[in-house]
Amino acid sequence: MMTIMEKNTNRVANNIHSVEKIGGTSMSSYNDVLNNIWLRKQVPFSQDAASYYQRIFVVSAYSGLTNALLEHKKTGEPGVYALFAEMDENRPWQGKLNEVMQMMLDINSDMFSEHELVRKRADQFIQGRMADVKDCLENLEVVCSFGHFHLDDHLHRVREMLSAMGEAHSAYNSVQLLRLHDVNARFIDLTNWRSDTQKSFDEHITYAFSDVDLATEMPIVTGYTQCREGLMSTYDRGYSEMTFSKIATVTGAREAVIHKEYHLSTADPMLVGANNVQPIGLTNYDVADQLANLGMEAIHPRAAAGLRKRNIILRVKNTFEPEHNGTEIRNDYSSKKPKVExxxxxxxxxxxxxxxxxxxxxxxxxxxxxxxxxxxxxxxxxxxxxxxxxxxxxxxxxxxxxxxxxxxxxxxxxxxxxxxxxxxxxxxxxxxxxxxxxxxxxxxxxxxxxxxxxxxxxxxxxxxxxxxxxxxxxxxxxxxxxxxxxxxxxxxxxxxx
Missing domain, CATH: 3.30.2130.10 (VC0802-like)
Known part of the structure; x- marks a missing residue:
């Protein structure tokens, strides 16, 4: 199958770009992401000159926001979605939604404290989105008060809509931040907000990148993609990794990179001590599958499968150690000597x-x-x-x-x-x-x-x-x-x- 970038040879030649995902904890350290990743020029594959471009970035929501919008991933503490699903007549979801809104505005204030106009623009963007969410949920409550309509029939759509808020917020802000530093960043919103059409997953990605010039633009992409298949119903909280993987396969990336707050190490440094672990350095997709089965956040197993089948190298890097090559995951690797990795x-x-x-x-x-x-x-x-x-x-x-x-x-x-x-x-x-x-x-x-x-x-x-x-x-x-x-x-x- 010919990829988008192979079709658009006038814009990108020989598929020299990478697709990179930035995790939520890293996104919250946005100055480190800015200096260690976005403003750190790379030499594209088969090219000579270092550049900001030939890189696509898929961003997660800032740390804690998806937990607040849905439910806490580890403790189960209810977020907006969980409270709305209870249909409590006191409507506690409204207070939680206001709380999340304030969290987002606080992030904007911190990011753009020296740029009042940009802060106002960022505030207006997310306030508009959240106002739409509030109106939608209130109207849905009214509709479901009639016996012909049942809330359970709509909850998966509510979950998808709320998930989209965190990634839309971080992607939009990231574009504003990059433009302040003279990077030609482009906001690619895959949330399908206020659209009257619904494409398949592949079609949505294909359309979104059909006119992107990776030689002169840096796409910042929402980790959530709205599509006919419904990513949340299939992959739940792994949706951003699926978006990342799909973009890499559809655009024919040379490499896929995940930036996290730690290395993919021989064990959890919090358990065994930072001085006792070391980055794995090199492994294969078989090992990545085993980690995914345990719920380790290297990459969702279905996301890894897409990369593996297209023979795209996956690299896991530490956001805070940009000089380190991280851990490379590929199809053809097996350790020279048998060992536990x-x-x-x-x-x-x-x-x-x-x-x-x-x-x-x-x-x-x-x-x-x-x-x-x-x-x-x-x-x-x-x-x-x-x-x-x-x-x-x-x-x-x-x-x-x-x-x-x-x-x-x-x-x-x-x-x-x-x-x-x-x-x-x-x-x-x-x-x-x-x-x-x-x-x-x-x-x-x-x-x-x-x-x-x-x-x-x-x-x-x-x-x-x-x-x-x-x-x-x-x-x-x-x-x-x-x-x-x-x-x-x-x-x-x-x-x-």
């Missing part, structure tokens, strides 16, 4: 166990079970089974887990079903065929007084999962990192080379 994991994992001796020899027994797990909307990290027991290890809120347990008990009345909160810790690498690795890992956990509740290792040997008590998560990560990375001869040799 990263210790990662997830807390608040639910181990849901179904024990029923009637399942022995019944090949169809688990079909309904799998259907209910899918219907519940929880995410399966892994599962195990033997002759009479199936255990799912799940990520999801307690409400969905309880729903699933009730449905399973109805479907399997004779089964003994229980749930336990656990943590999952995983050793991951592009090639972990190290003799005795399982023994070494198990010994490290045992020496740290961590009880292993379950262990999983596939024949391909790219990951090794340990289920432990939730309170043992930090201890387990530190023990495995110390044994498998810090004291690994291969890693030590690479560090001193």
């Amino acid at each position: 990263i210790i990662a994991g997830a807390r608040n994992v639910w181990g849901l166990e179904i024990f029923d001796q009637d399942m022995v020899g019944d090949s169809s027994y688990g079909q309904k079970m799998n259907d209910l797990v899918l219907e519940s909307g929880v995410r399966v990290l892994t599962k195990d089974f033997n002759a009479n027991t199936v255990t799912f290890y799940l990520k999801g809120n307690k409400r969905r887990i309880n729903w699933l347990m009730d449905r399973l008990q109805q479907a399997y009345a004779g089964a003994d079903i229980r749930v336990e909160k656990l943590a999952l810790v995983s050793a991951i690498g592009s090639d972990m065929k190290v003799p005795g690795l399982l023994k070494s890992a198990s010994s490290a956990l045992s020496d740290a007084n961590v009880n292993i509740l379950s262990v999983h290792q596939a024949m391909r040997q790219v990951d090794m999962m340990f289920l432990v008590a939730d309170q043992d998560y930090g201890t387990a990560v530190k023990a495995l990192h110390s044994q498998l990375v810090e004291h690994c001869d291969t890693w030590v040799a690479e560090q001193t080379a």
